Amino acid sequence: MAQQERAIETRAAIIRGAAAAFQERGYGSTSLSQVSAAAGVTKGALYFHFDSKEALAVAIIEAQHEASAAIGRTMLEQNVPGLRAILIMSLELARQLHDDPIVSAGVRLTIEAANFETPVGGPYLDWMAACEEYLRRGIAEGDISPAIDISAMGHFIISAFTGVQVVSDVLTGRDDIEDRLVEMWAVIMPALVPADRWEELKDLPERIRRERVAE
Amino acid sequence: MAQQERAIETRAAIIRGAAAAFQERGYGSTSLSQVSAAAGVTKGALYFHFDSKEALAVAIIEAQHEASAAIGRTMLEQNVPGLRAILIMSLELARQLHDDPIVSAGVRLTIEAANFETPVGGPYLDWMAACEEYLRRGIAEGDISPAIDISAMGHFIISAFTGVQVVSDVLTGRDDIEDRLVEMWAVIMPALVPADRWEELKDLPERIRRERVAE
Numbered sequence: 001m002a003q004q005e006r007a008i009e010t011r012a013a014i015i016r017g018a019a020a021a022f023q024e025r026g027y028g029s030t031s032l033s034q035v036s037a038a039a040g041v042t043k044g045a046l047y048f049h050f051d052s053k054e055a056l057a058v059a060i061i062e063a064q065h066e067a068s069a070a071i072g073r074t075m076l077e078q079n080v081p082g083l084r085a086i087l088i089m090s091l092e093l094a095r096q097l098h099d100d101p102i103v104s105a106g107v108r109l110t111i112e113a114a115n116f117e118t119p120v121g122g123p124y125l126d127w128m129a130a131c132e133e134y135l136r137r138g139i140a141e142g143d144i145s146p147a148i149d150i151s152a153m154g155h156f157i158i159s160a161f162t163g164v165q166v167v168s169d170v171l172t173g174r175d176d177i178e179d180r181l182v183e184m185w186a187v188i189m190p191a192l193v194p195a196d197r198w199e200e201l202k203d204l205p206e207r208i209r210r211e212r213v214a215e
Numbered sequence: 216m217a218q219q220e221r222a223i224e225t226r227a228a229i230i231r232g233a234a235a236a237f238q239e240r241g242y243g244s245t246s247l248s249q250v251s252a253a254a255g256v257t258k259g260a261l262y263f264h265f266d267s268k269e270a271l272a273v274a275i276i277e278a279q280h281e282a283s284a285a286i287g288r289t290m291l292e293q294n295v296p297g298l299r300a301i302l303i304m305s306l307e308l309a310r311q312l313h314d315d316p317i318v319s320a321g322v323r324l325t326i327e328a329a330n331f332e333t334p335v336g337g338p339y340l341d342w343m344a345a346c347e348e349y350l351r352r353g354i355a356e357g358d359i360s361p362a363i364d365i366s367a368m369g370h371f372i373i374s375a376f377t378g379v380q381v382v383s384d385v386l387t388g389r390d391d392i393e394d395r396l397v398e399m400w401a402v403i404m405p406a407l408v409p410a411d412r413w414e415e416l417k418d419l420p421e422r423i424r425r426e427r428v429a430e
Contacts, residue, residue, distance in 0.1 A: 159375070168374075
C-alpha cells in the first residue's frame, strides 16, 4: 500500500516537473533528462511511468482537462443557472490558466500537439458539449434566446475563449486575461440574451467577476 | 548580381523547407539537419543565412506576416469600406492559413514561440491596429455603431479569429475554417452593426464568402 502511494506520488511529481520543463523550454526542445531533473526523479522512474515524451504530454493534457472539467461538474451539481455557469466557467478556467502550471502547460501542449499521433481534440469537444448543455439550460430559464444555433454558439464560445487566452499568453503572459474575457462577453452577450432580459443581465459578466474577487 | 539573386533564392528555399519541417514535426522537435534536408541546401548554406533555429522561426513569422499584411494594404489602397474590409481580411487570411504552408507554419510558430527570446506579439498588434482602422472607417460610413469600444473590439476580433483558426487546426486540420468564420461573424455582427443598417448588412459575411467562391 505504502509502495502504491509512493508510485502515485512519483507519477504526480513527474507530471508537475514535466509541465514546468515544457512550459519553460517548449515541448519539442525539452529532453527527458531535463524532465527527470525538474521532477527530481531518476530516468528509470520516469520510464517506469511513461514510455515516451508524447505519453507524458498526453498525461499533462489529461491532468489539465481533469482540473478544468471539475469546474463544470461542480456547477452541474449545484444547479447553477446556465448563463451564469458559462460565465463562471470561463473566469475560473482563466484563473487556472494564470495560476496552475499544469493547466497552463496542458493547454499550450494541446495547441503544439496538433501533430501528435494521439488525437488531442478531446478537451475542446468536451468543453463544447458542456457549453451546449448550459446554453440549453439558459434557454429553458429564459436568459438565452431560443433563436440561437446552440451547436454553432457552443463551438464559437470555446474557440473565442481559446483565442483570448492564446493572445493574452503571447502579449502579456496571461496577465490581462480577465479584462479581455469581460470584453469578450460584452461582444457575445447581445447575441445570447433576449431583449426582455437585457437590462437585467447585461452587467452579469462584470458582476460575476466582482463576486469572485470578493470571495 | 546573379550571385545575389541566388542568395535570395536560397534564403527563400530555406524558409519554405523550414516551414514544411516545423509544420510536420513541430518546432522544438525539428533539427537543423532536418531543415537543411527539407530545403535541399547544405548545412553551411543554412548557417550562412540563419545563425540559429530561433532566427529561422522568426524569419518564417516575418514572411507569414508579410504575406498576410499584403491583404490589408491592398484593401486600404482600394478604399474598400471598413466593415467589408474586416470580413474580407478574415476570409482571405483563413484561405492563406489553409493553403499557404509558410502562413500556416508562421501562425503556429507565433503560438509555440511564447517562450522565445525574441518577442513575437508584433503580428497580433499589427492586425489589431489594422482592424481598429477599419472599424473607424466603418463608423464613419455608418455601417458600424459609434457606441463600440474600438480598441476592445479590435482586440477581441483578432483574438476570436485566432481561436477559431487554432480550434479548426486541432479538430479538422483547418478544413472547416470558413464555416466556423461565418458562424463567428454571426455572433459578432449584432454587436457591430447599428439597428438601422441591420437588415441590409446582416447577410454580408455569407455574401462576401459566396462572392469569393465565384471569383
